[in-house]
Amino acid sequence: MIEWLIALVIGIVISMVIYAASFAVMVAVVKKRKSEANVTLTNPWMTSAIVSPVVLCLSLLVIFLLSMGMLPLWGFQLFTFEGMVLLSVIGIIAAIVVVLVSEHISPTPEKMNPPSDRRGRIIFFVVIVLLASIAEEMLFRGFLQNILDNALLLALDMGWFSITGGAIVSAIVFGMIHIAPAKQMGSSVPVLVISAAILGLIAGIFLTFSGSIILPIIVHIEFNLVGFILGTRKPQNK
Structure with missing residues (x-):
């Protein structure tokens, strides 16, 4: 158990260092482009x-x-x-349910939705739906969950799948990092954090089941894709 606790501390510290370094780079880039500083810092997809x-x-x-x-x-x-096909189908069903319920409880603020122009939407799709999904899964499942589960596999057997300690921790941390963006964008903090944690837990289960980081990336893309489609269907204020 001591090995797992050590891995927990190391994993969380390294994850936070990675995020701190990433935002430090963002701030440095923004300072060099002062004319676009406010736009970048208040726009989630440009920040991403x-x-x-x-x-x-x-x-x-x-x-x-x-x-x-x-x-x-x-x-x-x-x-x-x-x-992969089976889990992808399960993932898209879960994504539709979670995103629709979240949207019903707390509609996504307009500034978190895709831009109205075609070029902006393409960039949004590449940055948020694809790039952010890959990056976040590589950190939270590829690194954080694996460092914990490789140190000591603590698993709850649910029948045809298992929930590991690493999956739970990575899901909680993943949910918590959405607190600041939710406050910044005027979104419901509990709704965004819980929906992100659910996504993280599903991704963690998929990683344990398949042993491949590809499945968590796919389900993450599916969640963001559903949100992207809903956002593009909303009327834009001129």
Whole structure:
């Protein structure tokens, strides 16, 4: 158990350092472009365009250093095609349910929705739906969940799937990092945090079930894709 607790401290500290470094890079970039500073800092997808690549690169670096050549233990392996299809279908169903319920309880603020122009929507799709999903899964499932589960596998057997200690911790931390964006954008903090934690838990279960980081990335993309589609269907204020 002591190994798991040590891994917990190390995992959370490194995760926070990665995020701190990423936002430090963002602030440095913004300072060099003073004319766009306010727009960037108050726009979630423009912020993500700077933060996500740094998070992804640092997460990959840490994983490669810790893996000592054993990358399959950190999710760098393939899963069966049939399994990927099945979990992808389960993921999109879960995404539709969670996002629709969240939207019903607390509608997404307009400034968190995709832009109205085509170019803006394409950039939003690439940055939020794809890049942010990959970067966040590499950090929270690829690194944080794996460092815990590789140290000591604490698992709750639910029948055909298991919920590990690493999956629970990574889901909680993933939910908590959405507190600041929710406050900044005027969204409901409990709704955004809980929905993000649910996404994180599903992604964690998929990682444990498949052993591949690909499945968590897919389900994360599905959640963001559903939100993207709903956002594009909303009327835009001129």
